[in-house]
Amino acid sequence: MGWEDELFALFDDLEDQASALYAAERDLEVADRSRAEYRQVTLSSRLMASVGDEVTLGILGVGSVTGTVERVAADWLLVSAGDHAGHHDWVVDRTAVVTVEGASDRAVPEVAWSPLTRLGLGSALRRIADAGEPCLLHLRDGSRHDGVLGRVGADFCELVEGERRRTVLIAFSAFAAARSGAR
Structure with a gap:
């Protein structure tokens, strides 16, 4: 595997990590909003x-x-x-x-x-x-x-x-x- 392939693999790995972090953060935000909205339910x-x-x-x-x-x-x-x-x-x-x-x-x-x-x-x-x-x-x-x-x-x-x-x-x-x- 050449250095270009290793560099692209590193970028793909970093991109996957960033996507996973974004998804986890989004899930927390959605859960927080759901809790906040449910406070309105009587x-x-x-x-x-x-x-x-x-x-x-x-x-x-x-x-x-x-x-x-x-x-x-x-x-x-x-x-x-x-x-x-x-x-x-x-x-x-x-x-x-x-x-x-x-x-x-x-x-x-x-x-x-x-x-x-x-x-x-x-x-x-x-x-x-x-x-x-x-x-x-x-x-x-x-x-x-x-x-x-x-x-x-x-x-x-x-x-x-x-x-x-x-x-x-x-x-x-x-x-x-x-x-x-x-x-």
Whole structure:
């Protein structure tokens, strides 16, 4: 092998090393950008991508609920669940959700959500109240209240309990979830 061949082999080797260093540096930059972008992903956006999927939620004051995600809003979600006690819909305060199993790997950014997703927890509870059906309210401390939702205020709801028709005011800050079909 002549000196020219050795020189070209050296240049090829240096070029290969430079390409490998560039690729490694680019991979690190892409990984860093991916991490930086993922910081923008919210739990609600992962749940939005899971609409129609079965998930298991760990909910403060309730425990585990397994069901199909039907609707997601910025601060609440609707889950349809069936068990030995029958079919129930759950309106869940998003901030009471502590774990999610079975969620989609994808996320739907909030800019892509329908304007209806901006409706707050009060709107979801007003629909339950309008239906006039019994429900079971679960609070974050683990207590439960069985009755019929009455009026819904800005940051609380009224629940009419029992035969004596006792009205209990429940602050949204204590609310974890409402299950349809109580009693």
